[in-house]
Amino acid sequence: MAEQTQGAVPLSAVIADAATGVALALQGGGDPYALSRILRQGDPLAPAAVRVLGADALAPYALEHRAVPVGADDEAVVRQTLAAFPPGADASDVSAWSYRGLVEATHAYLPSHARPWPRPPETGAEWTAADPWPRLAHRVSQLAALALPGLAADLEEQLTSRTDDLARGFVRAVRRRDWLQAAGVGRWLARLPDVPPTLGLDAGLAFVRQMGGGDPRVALHVVAAQRFFGRGW
Amino acid sequence: MTVTAASLASPASPALLHRVGDRALSWLDAHRDFFRLTPEDRATGSATIERLKPIGELAINMQVLFREGVAGSRQRTRAGALLDFAWRELLDGGNVLAALQQDEPHSPVPLEVYAPFHELGHRHPGLEAALAVTRRTATWTALEMVPNRRLGVLNAERKIGLAPSADVDQALARTWLGQLPEPWTVQLHIAYDITHTVFHLTNWGEAPDRIPPDVADYLTRYLPAWLDDWADLEHWDLLGELLVVDACLPRPTLDARLWERYAAAQDASGAMPIQHAMPEGDPDLVFDQVHHPTLVAAFASAMATSRALTSTAG
Numbered sequence: 273m274a275e276q277t278q279g280a281v282p283l284s285a286v287i288a289d290a291a292t293g294v295a296l297a298l299q300g301g302g303d304p305y306a307l308s309r310i311l312r313q314g315d316p317l318a319p320a321a322v323r324v325l326g327a328d329a330l331a332p333y334a335l336e337h338r339a340v341p342v343g344a345d346d347e348a349v350v351r352q353t354l355a356a357f358p359p360g361a362d363a364s365d366v367s368a369w370s371y372r373g374l375v376e377a378t379h380a381y382l383p384s385h386a387r388p389w390p391r392p393p394e395t396g397a398e399w400t401a402a403d404p405w406p407r408l409a410h411r412v413s414q415l416a417a418l419a420l421p422g423l424a425a426d427l428e429e430q431l432t433s434r435t436d437d438l439a440r441g442f443v444r445a446v447r448r449r450d451w452l453q454a455a456g457v458g459r460w461l462a463r464l465p466d467v468p469p470t471l472g473l474d475a476g477l478a479f480v481r482q483m484g485g486g487d488p489r490v491a492l493h494v495v496a497a498q499r500f501f502g503r504g505w
Numbered sequence: 506m507t508v509t510a511a512s513l514a515s516p517a518s519p520a521l522l523h524r525v526g527d528r529a530l531s532w533l534d535a536h537r538d539f540f541r542l543t544p545e546d547r548a549t550g551s552a553t554i555e556r557l558k559p560i561g562e563l564a565i566n567m568q569v570l571f572r573e574g575v576a577g578s579r580q581r582t583r584a585g586a587l588l589d590f591a592w593r594e595l596l597d598g599g600n601v602l603a604a605l606q607q608d609e610p611h612s613p614v615p616l617e618v619y620a621p622f623h624e625l626g627h628r629h630p631g632l633e634a635a636l637a638v639t640r641r642t643a644t645w646t647a648l649e650m651v652p653n654r655r656l657g658v659l660n661a662e663r664k665i666g667l668a669p670s671a672d673v674d675q676a677l678a679r680t681w682l683g684q685l686p687e688p689w690t691v692q693l694h695i696a697y698d699i700t701h702t703v704f705h706l707t708n709w710g711e712a713p714d715r716i717p718p719d720v721a722d723y724l725t726r727y728l729p730a731w732l733d734d735w736a737d738l739e740h741w742d743l744l745g746e747l748l749v750v751d752a753c754l755p756r757p758t759l760d761a762r763l764w765e766r767y768a769a770a771q772d773a774s775g776a777m778p779i780q781h782a783m784p785e786g787d788p789d790l791v792f793d794q795v796h797h798p799t800l801v802a803a804f805a806s807a808m809a810t811s812r813a814l815t816s817t818a819g
Contacts, residue, residue: 436509443730446689472687
């Protein structure tokens with residue numbers, strides 16, 4: 273038994289390692305970024321981890337000077353992910369949007385090779401207007417990886433009219449010590465204009481990282497908010 | 506920057522809002538003798554102060570019902586009877602307050618308890634004479650107290666027709682709420698500081714327009730998050746106070762989903778538990794635990810019903 277479990281790494285650990293690698297790359301530490309370097313060679317869980325991280329798997333490529341030319345390995349794992357986990361007909365909005373985020377990131381950050389990348393799927397956006405604020409904040413936090421420069425511009429536009437509702441969601445998430453939700457909503461707020469100054473977003477992001485940064489995905493969202501949108505400290 | 510209203514359910518019906526207060530008043534009426542000071546209480550000044558607090562709260566809250574006039578004539582009569590009972594039976598026509606002032610000449614407590622009765626027309630000249638002397642000392646304004654209580658003292662002075670002993674705007678600026686800090690830092694004690702700042706600033710909901718626009722915007726923006734959280738924590742005492750704050754805002758939400766949960770927490774007797782379910786056991790101990798949340802329920806109901814009937818909620 274011991275021998276069998278010794279080499280088994282749960283998906284959550286693969287995701288955590290990858291999130292740490294992305295956050296480090298965004299902070300400018302270490303070698304130039306390569307997605308294939310933060311995943312174990314040939315790890316069967318790699319595509320699932322990339323699917324969970326979504327566009328964030330490619331976020332360091334948005335910092336052009338930090339990235340080396342994308343190697344074939346990176347392209348292969350992204351293609352594998354897109355092929356393995358397409359959103360089905362009955363997929364949730366969050367699932368469709370996060371998939372779309374990854375597709376958009378390939379278009380935006382990866383050079384097009386001989387084979388074109390898939391087209392972004394259709395995604396419904398009714399919820400951005402219809403969701404009550406607690407539900408909206410929860411969904412937006414699940415789509416934190418889309419808070420990257422140039423991605424999901426239509427989503428950014430629609431959420432611009434909901435900054436007060438997202439600010440309420442940030443407050444509620446911090447109150448509940450739901451650091452992952454707080455970091456995700458805070459990251460989106462960092463991208464949006466006209467966030468109420470009374471929210472104290474900069475101190476709030478720092479607080480969320482201090483309290484919840486043990487989760488690499490929390491740290492990643494806070495680092496992204498700082499690196500791309502200059503919020504938090 | 507204009508604040509957008511919280512996107513949530515529709516406002517509660519006036520009938521639901523009213524019912525919570527009606528039931529709370531029934532319980533208060535049935536338990537009015539529990540407010541009495543015992544001879545042992547009156548033997549020591551500190552025990553008197555301890556026991557005066559519920560009486561002061563009873564007076565303030567019954568005055569709100571009396572004032573808002575939305576409770577219907579039957580409730581108004583009951584609230585008035587409770588106020589008369591409190592003045593005559595519990596405070597011996599103000600003599601209890603005058604005696605306390607004699608024991609502790611510079612305590613603001615007698616003034617704070619006296620103010621609502623004075624506003625309703627009750628008078629105790631001896632107490633007023635004692636207050637006039639102590640209010641001219643430097644210690645009166647130097648007394649150390651939390652900033653929102655200072656607002657309460659200023660409001661009590663205003664209620665009995667005296668010039669406030671300090672500047673209200675400056676007193677507000679020293680409160681937590683007056684400084685509009687990060688809303689995600691709010692915890693239980695800060696939340697009570699917020700509600701009491703609003704109570705004192707508005708004279709217990711009488712003058713919501715005394716809330717400065719920046720503070721009203723701040724509350725409109727973040728109150729829904731606090732309401733939602735303390736409803737989930739089933740903290741009915743604080744939820745009730747936060748619902749009063751909502752009813753004091755320019756555009757109250759009177760959120761039906763919150764009010765339904767609040768109403769469902771109320772005991773069949775009309776009592777409101779502090780948190781979670783009703784306590785059980787010795788009636789005196791149960792009274793000690795539930796009289797405050799039940800007074801708050803009557804207060805919140807009167808304010809919300811009034812706003813539902815006089816303004817466009819939502």
